[in-house]
Amino acid sequence: AQSVTQLDSHVSVSEGTPVLLRCNYSSSYSPSLFWYVQHPNKGLQLLLKYTSAATLVKGINGFEAEFKKSETSFHLTKPSAHMSDAAEYFCVVSDRNTNAGKSTFGDGTTLTVKP
Amino acid sequence: EAGVAQSPRYKIIEKRQSVAFWCNPISGHATLYWYQQILGQGPKLLIQFQNNGVVDDSQLPKDRFSAERLKGVDSTLKIQPAKLEDSAVYLCASSPGQLFYGYTFGSGTRLTVV
Numbered sequence: 001a002q003s004v005t006q007l008d009s010h011v012s013v014s015e016g017t018p019v020l021l022r023c024n025y026s027s028s029y030s031p032s033l034f035w036y037v038q039h040p041n042k043g044l045q046l047l048l049k050y051t052s053a054a055t056l057v058k059g060i061n062g063f064e065a066e067f068k069k070s071e072t073s074f075h076l077t078k079p080s081a082h083m084s085d086a087a088e089y090f091c092v093v094s095d096r097n098t099n100a101g102k103s104t105f106g107d108g109t110t111l112t113v114k115p
Numbered sequence: 116e117a118g119v120a121q122s123p124r125y126k127i128i129e130k131r132q133s134v135a136f137w138c139n140p141i142s143g144h145a146t147l148y149w150y151q152q153i154l155g156q157g158p159k160l161l162i163q164f165q166n167n168g169v170v171d172d173s174q175l176p177k178d179r180f181s182a183e184r185l186k187g188v189d190s191t192l193k194i195q196p197a198k199l200e201d202s203a204v205y206l207c208a209s210s211p212g213q214l215f216y217g218y219t220f221g222s223g224t225r226l227t228v229v
Contacts, residue, residue, distance in 0.1 A: 043206065043220040043221055044206070044218075046218070046219075102171055103218075
């Protein structure tokens with residue numbers, strides 16, 4: 001069984017300050033982990049993914065995430081927030097051992113960026 | 116490359132009516148998924164196809180929902196009869212076949228049942 005918990009339903013930051021969106025996961029197998037972003041009335045876009053290579057993963061738009069097995073975490077960070085980062089963010093866990101394996105989404109974190 | 120196409124973008128129906136959604140995945144993508152996203156929640160998998168076969172439909176309410184994937188390409192998701200709680204965004208996604216690549220999502224169909 002697998003699950004993912006996004007620890008904050010809402011995060012508010014000022015433009016130019018760091019962003020931290022927290023994600024903890026539970027998986028019986030070797031997990032793949034993903035972060036997706038969803039802007040209003042748009043589809044989900046892949047930000048970055050961890051699939052067993054480097055534990056620090058760099059994604060698009062300056063985002064990165066670090067896989068910490070001992071903490072079962074995959075937190076998303078960005079050094080400096082931009083107004084365009086305001087969106088919904090989803091952490092996703094998947095069983096890497098299964099072909100096109102089943103994925104579980106977190107409930108999302110809404111990021112607000114204040115000017 | 117073209118993305119995942121979905122139609123319609125919006126649909127409003129009365130409860131007990133039927134509705135169908137269409138999805139055209141990225142060319143060559145073997146795996147197709149339908150997700151339901153209720154407001155304020157993360158997407159929930161309804162059904163997963165590998166080519167034209169069903170891999171996982173354990174969370175599909177089969178008394179009212181049905182889905183098919185024609186010739187392993189396009190897919191339709193149908194609800195009959197609709198209930199108020201079916202109001203949600205229905206997302207289609209595709210992947211080459213290995214989750215390693217992640218999904219590519221369509222823009223979704225927003226269904227409102229009144």
